[in-house]
Amino acid sequence: MKENYTITGKTGEELLAAMKRTGPKKGYMVHAMAQTRYSLRWNTRWDKSGGGCRVTNPGATLYITYRYPWVKGGMSPDLQKRWARFMDSVRTHEETHGRIAREMVDAAEKAVADIANDNDPDCSKSTLEQLRRVRGVQAEYEGRQRQFDAKEHHYGGNVDGMLALLTAKQK
Template sequence: MRLLTLSALALIGALCGSATAASADVKVLVKTRTYDISGTTGEALIASMNRNGPRHGFMARAIAQTSYTKDWDFDFVQVKGTCRIKQANGTLNLNFTYPRVVSTLPPVLDKRWARFFAGVRTHEGTHGDIATQMMKATEKSLMGLTIQNDAQCSKTRREARRRIDAIFDEYEAKQNAFDAREHREGGHVEYLVDALAKS
């Protein structure tokens, strides 16, 4: 079981519930947590997120964050020394962390915050979608995996683990590429922060 924390909407400079879905034999369990922020200006809200947001690395804070763990259980069939995966049951535990405004916002700032927060949720949702796609691709790769001369299924287990790791690496690259696009100078994250901070 590996815990992955994705770099999600890191603050730029100084300004800067639970649900379940099922797909075939992959379960996606979602938990959402919040942390409190306050302020009556966009700059104050950003500063509050910078103080209270989830850790991103050793020193930095993030606006929001997506993390997940993945687990796989297998049903094996053994026939005359051949081992086959009959069923691959995956569980993806997705955890989202978002800011929650606890102060009363002026009407104009309230509208800016709503647009900002919608963008944050879309960003984190994309991370969750990529993780879900990873699980589906892994399930497809594992189903029907068959290895001969493997009466104890040890070779099949090793090959299953190798495939899980390879697909994880492929989709982790997709997660990183998405963040690189979003966090580039002049990118979507900078746009969201600047739009919230404007006076």
């Protein structure tokens, strides 16, 4: 799903300031230019036969929401071109976060697919084991998300390039 928040500005600097002021929250006080949020809902199917419990389908559903700025009002042709290139880079960045989240779901499903306990008629042990494994996978992939952001946001990285493109002076 995609959501937009509205910004205004006639220059790249004004658009950047508007994003910093009204963009999605990133922490307590800081605003991001764009954001990828996701949540996971498990639809695991269990076989509860013979006093045991085993996974028959470790299905999970991933919900991803991308939040992007949308400029209200007109822009000069030069700023419009720079904005379009800027937003292409922003979308690529956010979609990478989405891809990492999808990889996490695939890894989590594989991690729980072989859960089986012979003495677990109510699947309580198996459910706890599923939770333990999923938390481990999520921790690993959240680390990958942070590594990706660290690479993108370091001095001279891709985000600096996007900002330079947006705030470049018109020729």
